Amino acid sequence: MAGSAIGLGNIWRFPYVAGEYGGAAFIIVYLLACAFIALPIFFAETVIGRRGGADTFGSMKKLAPGSGWHRIGLLTILVPIIILSYYSVVGGWSVHYLIRSFGSGADDAVGHFGPFISSVKLPIIAHTVFIALVAIIVLAGVKKGIEKFTKITMPILFVLILAIVVFSVTLPGSGKGVEYLVNPDFSKLSADGIAAALGQAFFSLSLGVGTVLTYASYMRKQDDILFSGVGTAVSDFLFAMLAGFAVMPAVFAAGISPEAGPGLVFETLPYIFAKMGGGLVWLSTGLSLVFFATVLFAALTSAISLLEVGVAYLVEEKKMHRRTAVFSLVLFVWVVGILCSLSFGPLSNVTIFGDSIFDTLDKACANWLMPLGGLLFTLFVGWRMPSADVLDEFSNGGTKPLNRKIYPAVRFLIRYLAPAGIVAIILSAIFN
Ligand code: TRP
Numbered sequence: 207m208a209g210s211a212i213g214l215g216n217i218w219r220f221p222y223v224a225g226e227y228g229g230a231a232f233i234i235v236y237l238l239a240c241a242f243i244a245l246p247i248f249f250a251e252t253v254i255g256r257r258g259g260a261d262t263f264g265s266m267k268k269l270a271p272g273s274g275w276h277r278i279g280l281l282t283i284l285v286p287i288i289i290l291s292y293y294s295v296v297g298g299w300s301v302h303y304l305i306r307s308f309g310s311g312a313d314d315a316v317g318h319f320g321p322f323i324s325s326v327k328l329p330i331i332a333h334t335v336f337i338a339l340v341a342i343i344v345l346a347g348v349k350k351g352i353e354k355f356t357k358i359t360m361p362i363l364f365v366l367i368l369a370i371v372v373f374s375v376t377l378p379g380s381g382k383g384v385e386y387l388v389n390p391d392f393s394k395l396s397a398d399g400i401a402a403a404l405g406q407a408f409f410s411l412s413l414g415v416g417t418v419l420t421y422a423s424y425m426r427k428q429d430d431i432l433f434s435g436v437g438t439a440v441s442d443f444l445f446a447m448l449a450g451f452a453v454m455p456a457v458f459a460a461g462i463s464p465e466a467g468p469g470l471v472f473e474t475l476p477y478i479f480a481k482m483g484g485g486l487v488w489l490s491t492g493l494s495l496v497f498f499a500t501v502l503f504a505a506l507t508s509a510i511s512l513l514e515v516g517v518a519y520l521v522e523e524k525k526m527h528r529r530t531a532v533f534s535l536v537l538f539v540w541v542v543g544i545l546c547s548l549s550f551g552p553l554s555n556v557t558i559f560g561d562s563i564f565d566t567l568d569k570a571c572a573n574w575l576m577p578l579g580g581l582l583f584t585l586f587v588g589w590r591m592p593s594a595d596v597l598d599e600f601s602n603g604g605t606k607p608l609n610r611k612i613y614p615a616v617r618f619l620i621r622y623l624a625p626a627g628i629v630a631i632i633l634s635a636i637f638n
Pocket residue numbers: 210211212213214215216286289408409410411412413414415417508509511512576
């Protein structure tokens with residue numbers, strides 16, 4: 207679950223969204239959204255998935271037979287596949303930058319990003335390579351593919367990002383970046399910013415689209431839901447902050463605006479690595495390789511979770527062969543991903559309410575569809591499932607005293623606070 211949570215959302219999305227909405231103040235709201243809205247949803251999805259023991263459709267059919275609740279399954283098949291389509295494009299960018307680490311020049315680092323993403327061939331090839339890697343891992347199955355890959359890469363990830371943070375905060379001029387992350391300026395925080403913080407919390411914790419639910423269906427009965435949720439949320443937040451401290455000081459040291467948008471990480475870091483090498487090509491290359499390998503690993507462990515939701519559905523409900531399921535979903539992702547990639551170039555004039563195809567899909571998912579899914583999951587667990595069943599699942603049949611003790615608080619969050627919070631933020635975003 208941590209592998210699913212920690213990904214491009216932390217390294218690529220978090221720094222630039224935090225940068226757009228004012229840094230530290232945004233982070234505080236984000237932290238609150240994680241603790242009081244996202245975490246309860248995480249619990250709700252875990253309870254449904256483990257008790258139902260299947261994908262969203264199957265779990266809902268088992269827990270609420272004869273009702274219409276299983277229709278949420280539709281949302282949880284479509285949305286992850288759409289997210290994966292644009293996620294894979296950004297995953298492709300990290301493949302490109304990983305390869306570009308070899309013999310990359312310092313001088314054109316900042317200017318490279320724009321022309322690259324707006325070109326046609328290279329980003330599409332990179333997207334194809336990325337989605338092919340995802341397919342190979344998911345084809346190998348849950349235990350031998352997903353779990354094994356994640357268990358090996360996650361610890362490496364933490365070590366790598368720590369090393370980069372140490373480099374980044376010791377750069378001359380980096381102090382401003384650290385300040386930006388810890389000194390809140392609440393005047394910069396708008397209703398938009400609050401909605402974006404919630405969207406980021408959903409995105410980063412992989413919520414509202416059945417990813418957590420599907421992974422939870424593979425959990426053992428003795429596993430602790432409270433520990434899994436808190437552990438995932440804490441490591442995810444920690445990783446986002448580490449990524450922030452790796453990227454922001456470098457942004458300021460390089461003299462780039464923190465509001466630079468989606469290109470932030472890709473523009474800043476190659477520049478910094480070139481400078482840090484101090485003319486030693488092997489050093490710049492090495493640093494860049496390490497960083498983009500980190501990005502790529504993190505992206506892969508998340509992307510496989512996005513694909514697995516749909517695969518689980520097709521295999522369990524439609525009795526499809528795992529291979530057929532993977533191939534058909536990947537084909538869809540590949541085609542939509544190409545459109546997303548082209549929306550930075552030849553298709554940039556195709557806009558929906560002023561946003562490009564890429565931005566439209568990202569905003570539709572993160573700001574609307576994920577919160578909607580989260581809302582439905584909390585309503586189901588809070589109001590439809592018998593409380594005794596929820597407690598039974600949350601405390602492993604009453605064998606976890608701590609879980610039993612804090613259950614009333616968790617129940618309150620799931621029943622009232624999380625749904626109310628989501629609705630309030632969605633409404634304020636509409637009226638803004
Ligand atoms: N959380 C992942 C990240 O931060 C992305 C992700 C994986 C995701 N599964 C998801 C996002 C489900 C939304 C929904 O990169």
